[in-house]
Amino acid sequence: MYIIKKRNFFFLMAAIYLAGAALPIGAWLVNTAITNEGSIYRQGYVEEGITDRYEKLAFFDRYIRENYYLPISQGTIETGAYKGQFESVGDIYTVYYTAEEFKKQNESIQGEFFGIGTVLRGGEDGFIVIESVLSGSAAEGAGLKAGDCIIEIDGKSFLGAELTEAVSVLRGEEGAEVELKIRRDGSDFNATLRRSRIITPSVDGTVIGDSNLGYIQIASFANHTAEDFRAKLTEMENAGVDGLVIDLRNNAGGLVDKGVEIADMLLDAGTVATARAGDGSEKIYVTEDGATALPYVILINESSASTSEILAGAVHDNKGGALVGTVSTGKGIIQKLEQFDGGDGARITIAQYFTPSGSPVQGVGIRPDYLVENAEDSDTDMQLEKAIELLEKGPEGAAALKGLIQGAVGPGSATA
DSSP, X not given: OOOOOOOOSSSOTTOEETTXXXXXXXXXXXXXXXXXXXXXXXXXXXXXXXXXXXXXXXHHHHHHHHHOSSOOOHHHHHHHHHHXXXXXXXXXXXXXXXXXHHHHHHHHHHTEEEEOOEEEEEOTTSSEEEXXXXXXXXXXXXXXXXXXXXXXXXXXXXXXGGHHHHHHHHOOSTTOEEEEEEEETTEEEEEEEEOEEEEOOOEEEEEETTXXXXXXXXXXXXXXXXXXXXXXXXXXXXXXXXXXXXXXTTOOEEEHHHHHHHHHHHOOSEEEEEEEETTSOEEEEEEOSOOOSSOEEEEEOTTOOTHHHHHHHHHHHXXXXXXXXXXXXXXXXXEEEEEOTTSOEEEEEXXXXXXXTSOBOTTTOOOOSEEOOOOTTOOXXXXXXXXXXXXXXXXXXXXXXXXHHHTTOOTTSEEO
């Protein structure tokens, strides 16, 4: 094998695990090799005349410094120029990162960082609220609890609307201390925590009520996602569940190879997707025999993007399981993440991918077999209920669902 809202049922899908923002939207090929011999910025460029073409850029650099009424650091202008070059292609997924920004991107993709170990959200009272505390973390050791509000971090106040900034501050060097002011039941107290390694959980699951159906949520495709999914799938198989709901709703994507590995657990030998580069070259991602015997339904919505769409499209075209929900995002391109010799880096779109049947995803999305909307004014998860209904069709269970998928079900063939 080539490796290259509704409200949720049991888990908070959009939670930010401390101190990490959600994985950026995208299907990623990661290349973090650093060039050591000569600068990647200089090699071959002078003889191509690029220096002459950018003479005006140097003029503007000098012009700004000589005329702007406040001092401007050299790094500020240079960084702006670099970012502008990548933005000029008109692709929001092609981005230049400073060294610090690249470090944070890489941490998010790997699903590992140094923090205090909490899941945070913006509370209704305007404060940052601890949703949950990760087991074995510094937060747990300090006695922090779900429902506590973080009022200050290292002496600076943060509100719920500043969650992203707070997350950035809470992350840091391994072993370094962070000072928090916590509000609990109207009283404030201080806590000193020492940052430790946090592995962001991207897979969780349970058995749905008394139905004997399993539920697995994949929140992102990070470094540990495939192995975590395998462990949870094995747990469900050993528990003897009758079927499985796999929830990809609000999953913005991540590492391509992790999506391919999960597809390999759900499908027998076949094509997962085809990536096509600008020069016409192609890479075909495939699976091998050995799929789970459990029948399953996959949930998607308008916020299921990229690697989520690769997986959903592969399942649909290979008739592995039914798709329920709404049309996905339509992000059908793949990026490479690369670090340069100065510690800075870039994310750049390198290919477009297509489903096994050859259908494009970019700007189109994946259309589920069963279009089901969740009403904003209702607490009922209609998408989940439809998935359960499909999995519970008659006493034959697996045979009933397999027959349904291998029969007349196609894009848009049924609407609930």
